Amino acid sequence: MSIAPEKRFSPVPTMRDVAERAGVAPATVSNVISGRRQVRQELRDRVLAAVAATGYRPNQLASSLRRMRTDTVGIVVPDLTNPFFAALVHRLEDLAGEDGYQILLVGSNEDEAREADRLQTLLSRQIDGLIMAPARDEAAALAAHRGRLPPTVLMDRGFGHAEFDAVTADNTDAVRQGCRHLIGLGHCDIAFVVTSPALDNMRERIAGYRDALEAAGLGDRARVLAGGFDIEGCRAMIEQELLRAEPPTAIFAANYVATLGAVKAIRALDLDFPGEVSLFGFDDTDWMTVLRPYLSVVVQPVAAMADAVWGLLRQRLDDRQAPCRHLRLPCTLAVRESTQRPRVAPDRARMPIVVSS
Amino acid sequence: MSIAPEKRFSPVPTMRDVAERAGVAPATVSNVISGRRQVRQELRDRVLAAVAATGYRPNQLASSLRRMRTDTVGIVVPDLTNPFFAALVHRLEDLAGEDGYQILLVGSNEDEAREADRLQTLLSRQIDGLIMAPARDEAAALAAHRGRLPPTVLMDRGFGHAEFDAVTADNTDAVRQGCRHLIGLGHCDIAFVVTSPALDNMRERIAGYRDALEAAGLGDRARVLAGGFDIEGCRAMIEQELLRAEPPTAIFAANYVATLGAVKAIRALDLDFPGEVSLFGFDDTDWMTVLRPYLSVVVQPVAAMADAVWGLLRQRLDDRQAPCRHLRLPCTLAVRESTQRPRVAPDRARMPIVVSS
DNA sequence: GTGAAAGCGCTAACAC
DNA sequence: GTGTTAGCGCTTTCAC
Numbered sequence: 001m002s003i004a005p006e007k008r009f010s011p012v013p014t015m016r017d018v019a020e021r022a023g024v025a026p027a028t029v030s031n032v033i034s035g036r037r038q039v040r041q042e043l044r045d046r047v048l049a050a051v052a053a054t055g056y057r058p059n060q061l062a063s064s065l066r067r068m069r070t071d072t073v074g075i076v077v078p079d080l081t082n083p084f085f086a087a088l089v090h091r092l093e094d095l096a097g098e099d100g101y102q103i104l105l106v107g108s109n110e111d112e113a114r115e116a117d118r119l120q121t122l123l124s125r126q127i128d129g130l131i132m133a134p135a136r137d138e139a140a141a142l143a144a145h146r147g148r149l150p151p152t153v154l155m156d157r158g159f160g161h162a163e164f165d166a167v168t169a170d171n172t173d174a175v176r177q178g179c180r181h182l183i184g185l186g187h188c189d190i191a192f193v194v195t196s197p198a199l200d201n202m203r204e205r206i207a208g209y210r211d212a213l214e215a216a217g218l219g220d221r222a223r224v225l226a227g228g229f230d231i232e233g234c235r236a237m238i239e240q241e242l243l244r245a246e247p248p249t250a251i252f253a254a255n256y257v258a259t260l261g262a263v264k265a266i267r268a269l270d271l272d273f274p275g276e277v278s279l280f281g282f283d284d285t286d287w288m289t290v291l292r293p294y295l296s297v298v299v300q301p302v303a304a305m306a307d308a309v310w311g312l313l314r315q316r317l318d319d320r321q322a323p324c325r326h327l328r329l330p331c332t333l334a335v336r337e338s339t340q341r342p343r344v345a346p347d348r349a350r351m352p353i354v355v356s357s
Numbered sequence: 358m359s360i361a362p363e364k365r366f367s368p369v370p371t372m373r374d375v376a377e378r379a380g381v382a383p384a385t386v387s388n389v390i391s392g393r394r395q396v397r398q399e400l401r402d403r404v405l406a407a408v409a410a411t412g413y414r415p416n417q418l419a420s421s422l423r424r425m426r427t428d429t430v431g432i433v434v435p436d437l438t439n440p441f442f443a444a445l446v447h448r449l450e451d452l453a454g455e456d457g458y459q460i461l462l463v464g465s466n467e468d469e470a471r472e473a474d475r476l477q478t479l480l481s482r483q484i485d486g487l488i489m490a491p492a493r494d495e496a497a498a499l500a501a502h503r504g505r506l507p508p509t510v511l512m513d514r515g516f517g518h519a520e521f522d523a524v525t526a527d528n529t530d531a532v533r534q535g536c537r538h539l540i541g542l543g544h545c546d547i548a549f550v551v552t553s554p555a556l557d558n559m560r561e562r563i564a565g566y567r568d569a570l571e572a573a574g575l576g577d578r579a580r581v582l583a584g585g586f587d588i589e590g591c592r593a594m595i596e597q598e599l600l601r602a603e604p605p606t607a608i609f610a611a612n613y614v615a616t617l618g619a620v621k622a623i624r625a626l627d628l629d630f631p632g633e634v635s636l637f638g639f640d641d642t643d644w645m646t647v648l649r650p651y652l653s654v655v656v657q658p659v660a661a662m663a664d665a666v667w668g669l670l671r672q673r674l675d676d677r678q679a680p681c682r683h684l685r686l687p688c689t690l691a692v693r694e695s696t697q698r699p700r701v702a703p704d705r706a707r708m709p710i711v712v713s714s
Numbered sequence: 715g716t717g718a719a720a721g722c723g724c725t726a727a728c729a730c
Numbered sequence: 731g732t733g734t735t736a737g738c739g740c741t742t743t744c745a746c
Contacts, residue, residue, distance in 0.1 A: 012505070014723060025733045030725055040731065057505070060481040061422045062723030065738050070418065072461075080447040083440070090437040093464050097471075102478060104429075105462040107450050114454075121459060124417040148369070148414070231643065263647040286588065290620040291648030371739060382717045387741060397715065419739030422722050 013054035022050035033058060064126070073313070074122040076106045076115060076132040078229075082256050083285045084302065085133065088155065091306035092131060099314070101128070108135045110229045116141035123148070129313050134158040137200045151316035153309050157201050159326055165312040166326045167305050171201050174298045174331035175208030175252070178280045181296075181333065182250050183216045186341045187278060191223045191241050191248040193234060193258040205254045205282075223248065227261055234261025235268065242269055242277065249342035250278040259283065259297070278339040293337035301329045370411040379407035390415060421483070430486040430670070431479040433463045433472060435586075439613050440642045441659065442490065445512065448663035449488060456671070458485070465492045467586045473498035480506070486670050491515040494557045508673035510666050514558050516683055522669040523683045526657045528558050531688035532565030532609070535637045535655055538690065539607045540573045543698045544635060548580045548598050548605035550591060550615040562611045562639075580605065584618055591618025592625065599626055599634065606699035607635035616640065616654070635696040650694035658686045 019026040024043055031037040032047040039047070050056070064070040073096055077085040093103050104122055108115035112135050119141045122130070130152040134142065137158045142149065152164050159166035175192075182190050192209045194202040206224055213222050225241055227234030238251060238261055251266075253259040259281035266273045273279070274293055281288075281297040288295045308327045315322065376383040381400055388394040389404040396404070407413070421427045430453055434442040450460050461479055465472035469492045476498045479487070487509040491499065494515045499506065509521050516523035532549075539547050549566045551559040563581055570579050582598055584591030595608060595618055608623075610616040616638035623630045630636070631650055638645075638654035645652045665684045672679065 015725095016723080026723090027725070027734080028732060031732090034725085036725085038731070043732080055505070058481055059422075059483060059723050060478070061418060061427065061483050062738090063725075065416075065418045065422050065740090066723080066725045068738070080437075080443055080450070081440075083438075083443075086437055086440075086443045089462075090464060093437070093462060094466075097463075097475060102475075102482070103462045105446075105450060105460045106454075107447060109451075118454060118459075121417070124415055125459070126416060126418045148412070260643055260647060263644075267647060285644075286617055287620075287642075287644045287648070290617060290624060291644070291650070291652070293648070295648070372741095373739080383739090384718085384741075385716065388716090391741085393741085395715070400716080416739055419722090420741075422724090423739080423741045425722070 013056045015056070015058070017054055018047065018050045018056045021054060022046040068126075069128050070126050071101050072104055072125065072127050073101050073129040073131060074104045074106065074119075074125075074127040076108055076119065076122070076130070076134070078108050078110045078133055078135055080105075080107050084156075084256050084283045084300065087302045088133075088306050088309075091303055092310060095306065095310040099310075110135050112136055112140065116144065119145070123150075129153075129317060131155065131309055131313060132158070136198070151313060151320065153313045153316065155305065155309050157199055160200055163324060165316055165324050167308045167312065168201060168326070168328055169300045169305065170328050170330050171204035172208035172211070174300075174333070175205045175254070176212045177208075177333055178252060178298055179209055179212030180216075181335060182252065182278065182280060182339060183212065183218065185250075185278070185339060187248075187250040188218055188342075189221055189223075189246065189248040190218075190250045190252055191225055191238070192252045192254060193225045193227050193238055193262060194254040195227060195229050195234070195257055197224065197226055202254055209252065227258055229257060231257050231260045231264065234258045235264040238262050238265035239268055242266070242271065248277070250280065250339065252280045254282055256281075256283040256285075259295070263295075274338050274340045275343065278342070280339055284334055288334075289336070296336045296339040297334050299332045299334050301331065304329050370413045372413070372415070374411055375404065375407045375413045378411060379403040425483075426485050427483050428458050429461055429482065429484050430458050430488060431461045431463065431476075431482075431484040433465055433476065433479070433487070433489040433491070435465050435467045435490055435492055437462075437464050441513075441613050441640045441657065444659045445490075445663050445666075448660055449667060452663065452667040456667075467492050469493055469497065473501065476502070486510075486674060488512065488666055488670060489515070493555065508670060508677065510669045510673065512662065512666050514556055517557050520681060522673055522681050524662050524665045524669065525558060525683070525685055526662065527685050527687050528561035529565035529568070531655045531657075531690070532562045532611070533569045534565075534690055535609060536566055536569030537573075538653075538692060539609065539635065539637060539696060540569065540575065542607075542635070542696060544607040545575055545699075546578055546580075546603065546605040547575075547607045547609055548582055548595070549609045549611060550582045550584050550595055550619060551611040552584060552586050552591070552614055554581065554583055559611055566609065584615055586614060588614055588618045588621065591615045592621040595619050595622035596625055599623070599628070605634070607637065607696065609637045611639055613638075613640040613642075616652070620652075631695045631697045632700065635699070637696055641691055645691075646693070653693045653696040654691050656689045656691050658688065661686050 015026050015029050019029045029047050032039050032044050080086055096103055106118040115135045127150055129150050132154055133156040139158045154164045154166040159168050210222055213219050225237050227237040251262045253262045262279050271277055281295045284297050284299040372383050372386050376386045386404050389396050389401050437443055453460055463475040472492045484507055486507050489511055490513040496515045511521045511523040516525045567579055570576050582594050584594040608619045610619045619636050628634055638652045641654050641656040
């Protein structure tokens, strides 16, 4: 053994180390590992042996830099704590993983500034694709990067942009049907609770609400409340509404947060539920068929939506020129226990209802 | 204007483009942008102008390769759909973002093979840190990379490893207290439902259960059920238990999944709940104080746990030699409506109880 | 304080 | 098939 300065043992072996050990060119190692080109069996064996002996593990970073692709997709959602988005992310991570992509996850917390900031870093990481439920429809953060964005699919929100693929539920129709159900039950005073009427998806849901009321000649009874993006805000707003002289006989909540806010408000006032007030919620979860009363809700096709999003992204990855598409998936209604006939006869519905039980 | 072949307009400007335009060295651009070194005001201005003019945006990939750090942390959880993990991830993403890190998210779906596979890719991406709630305590996936792992913090599970920092709830004590509550109410037949007794956290919870029963002289009444990792599995197991000749008067569910499974089982059998059977759950969520009966549960300090995890990771990033620490955070009990006195007097508790209502 | 040059680890292009 | 070479875009010595 010579004492001459040999190449020191590198703490983490590189492809070159493997190549030297196997007595082949680095490119050959690369080809063995990636399988991109045929390599003679003998060399391949030597390479594999060298890989095993050195414990070599490829550095994706270097590979990505060279190949100009990262096999990474960014996902931006407003709130991971909301089961709707959690389910979407869960499914997307699944699909992405199957196709060899990893997920860079960002939660915007419904905050535009934060979203813009995080998006910037996401893009600087050279993500191959972007999936986003933007905090605001304008998606100013996106516009700022116009022309420099990777293939992008919007979901749930911001679908007004013609330059992006998008997936949404058929919001208007879902709410229209929900309202019909309530009206059919005899409800004339239905309050509709959204987070923010500034969001297109909420506007669509409001449209469904107004549609249905007008079709029933109840147009002048429409009341839309904006409770904000957190449960407590919605709760406060709804509580106040239920304390009015002529409270609604039913609440229709336009999303998960509003739904929870509504039940909390009803509980806080200790109302007989659904006796004194019915509730139609939005978004279905495990627990809704478990505690009482089981909630009647609009069910968004979450799995199908995630599938559609991923499908659009894959297609966009293959062909950046194809025209953008907006997929709108139908919702279903799960009518359960939280909606029932109002106590007051329809013709007396304008009379004040005593709120306490 | 010369027709000579000038450098073509590069579709995406690089630091070199900016440097040329500003008439400075690439290194200077780098220094302006990173702020790592002082740059004379005049040059700085020229650089900034060139950045604006070209619309240059740094390539983190190249930077990471050179700097040998990615400002990225991998998070592996068994199930994003479980609000406990969703909340953990949510909070961790928050903390990471504040510190300039991004999150590569992986859901293992409680599947070891998948976990190992995804972990491999995660590591090849040169993540700076790893946060993991391993599918199995052995965390074979981790062991396979022994010595080549970035700073790693385990949470909720796998905390038996002396070579990793870890954060868990005080499982044994939490369950012990929960059991005391049930026993105090007069319950002598309490079934304990875990997902899998192979997990250390479940074993700890079981230990708390046995402790409490033995302390009350009820050691021979202990019944531990393993329902598996999905709600339906737990439901089936619990349903069967409730149909025995001598059904338990109370169910103690050892995690979120088991809790939901328990309520489903109770509903499926149409039992008077909590009249005929009490339920003590595990993990607190928004909806538990909203529908009836409000569930009595063990509350894990999720936010504090995430904070602790992040804190440990940051410290480990700073000092890889420091001894590993296992932080164990106390839980609290939320006693609500799902637990009440059993209908049968304690001294008759061994008599069969009629199950139908 | 600034520039020149080397190189992070990998792969694509091109010879042979 | 396999080796050689030249970078991917950035940061970091090291001179000046």
